Amino acid sequence: xxxxxxxxxxxxxxxxxxxxxxxxxxxxxxxxxxxxxxxxxxxxxxxxxxxxxxxxxxxxxxxxxxxxxxxxxxxxxxxxxxxxxxxxxxxxxxxxxxxxxxxxxxxxxxxxxxxxxxxxxxxxxxxxxxxxxxxxxxxxxxxxxxxxxxxxxxxxxxxxxxxxxxxxxxxxxxxxxxxxxxxxxxxxxxxxxxxxxxxxxxxxxxxxxxxxxxxxxxxxxxxxxxxxxxxxxxxxxxxxxxxxxxxxxxxxxxxxxxxxxxxxxxxxxxxxxxxxxxxxxxxxxxxxxxxxxxxxxxxxxxxxxxxxxxxxxxxxxxxxxxxxxxxxxxxxxxxxxxxxxxxxxxxxxxxxxxxxxxxxxxxxxxxxxxxxxxxxxxxxxxxxxxxxxxxxxxxxxxxxxxxxxxxxxxxxxxxxxxxxx
Numbered sequence: 001x002x003x004x005x006x007x008x009x010x011x012x013x014x015x016x017x018x019x020x021x022x023x024x025x026x027x028x029x030x031x032x033x034x035x036x037x038x039x040x041x042x043x044x045x046x047x048x049x050x051x052x053x054x055x056x057x058x059x060x061x062x063x064x065x066x067x068x069x070x071x072x073x074x075x076x077x078x079x080x081x082x083x084x085x086x087x088x089x090x091x092x093x094x095x096x097x098x099x100x101x102x103x104x105x106x107x108x109x110x111x112x113x114x115x116x117x118x119x120x121x122x123x124x125x126x127x128x129x130x131x132x133x134x135x136x137x138x139x140x141x142x143x144x145x146x147x148x149x150x151x152x153x154x155x156x157x158x159x160x161x162x163x164x165x166x167x168x169x170x171x172x173x174x175x176x177x178x179x180x181x182x183x184x185x186x187x188x189x190x191x192x193x194x195x196x197x198x199x200x201x202x203x204x205x206x207x208x209x210x211x212x213x214x215x216x217x218x219x220x221x222x223x224x225x226x227x228x229x230x231x232x233x234x235x236x237x238x239x240x241x242x243x244x245x246x247x248x249x250x251x252x253x254x255x256x257x258x259x260x261x262x263x264x265x266x267x268x269x270x271x272x273x274x275x276x277x278x279x280x281x282x283x284x285x286x287x288x289x290x291x292x293x294x295x296x297x298x299x300x301x302x303x304x305x306x307x308x309x310x311x312x313x314x315x316x317x318x319x320x321x322x323x324x325x326x327x328x329x330x331x332x333x334x335x336x337x338x339x340x341x342x343x344x345x346x347x348x349x350x351x352x353x354x355x356x357x358x359x360x361x362x363x364x365x366x367x368x369x370x371x372x373x374x375x376x377x378x379x380x381x382x383x384x385x386x387x388x389x390x391x392x393x394x395x396x397x398x399x400x401x402x403x404x405x406x407x408x409x410x411x412x413x414x415x416x417x418x419x420x421x
Contacts, residue, residue, distance in 0.1 A: 028133030062165030084153035093138030110139035139171030146177035178207035236262025275308035282311035304340035
């Protein structure tokens, strides 16, 4: 059993939750009480002791209050060269007055009873998803109607800080209609140096032949604890692509699930985690192939320095009826320090017999022969090291279709590696 009980942690948060979505909240609360916070040896959180970390780091388990954001803060937070729409959040609350309206897109706060909200994310999968379902406030609903092509990306820009509470509970409902296209960028900015806990749920429902990109940057600093649950339905002939970039965080757990529900659909999950100090990032992914003729691609790459720690656990399920499935999964890691640790576990569970599936992982150090080769040709050691590591993550960077986001990530990598290339 956990040393943290529901009574001395999140009970006050649950009691102060809004009164809307009564059935949804009641179900989430019941699941939360039934599951409890992860115990030390629980398999799903075996290498990520989030309960112990919460006990040590967070003292005020109330919902953090929204705070004022200036237009100048928003402007200074945008990627260089960014050309798109901006939706602004303060401690998880959507701020319409500081956000841009987007022609043809339905955007609203989650403040009324809507039966569909919560229909994708299964709270029983993760206790933190259940906790979010029971306690969220100020979430957002984004609906892209059928056949609408949103030409410019939509930036979900969140400003977070401990403020009369240290728990932030974002919840996004995203519905993309048949034959619609849209790109989202998800970025959070940390204000202040006090620690806080982000418990986030993102639900994405893609229609037939929809095209959805979801690019996410985690760089809030090393005082932040986070658990996120992103769950996506992908229908026939649709494509969903996720790229997750993690460069900081005290302890971060990312749960990403793709439900491939139609023939000829495609689900892609890519990630880079570039960590130093004592940062800890855990990526748990699930792909559920339920129908014939679907494809999934998954590639996560990690670079670890200092005493940082990475966890990768990828699961691919191919159901009995999902013949002609194509599924690829790979996790590659480079350790730059003897004190860095990686735990990786790619998994396949196949019940169909006519499939093409592969998975694998590697953990190693920088190629000394390649480093020597570059130095022998007059390239400084720091630059040579940076070039090799940039080449290592380059395959994931190529999946980012927006140039402003990609360039920003490249600058972060250059800064972290201490060299420009």
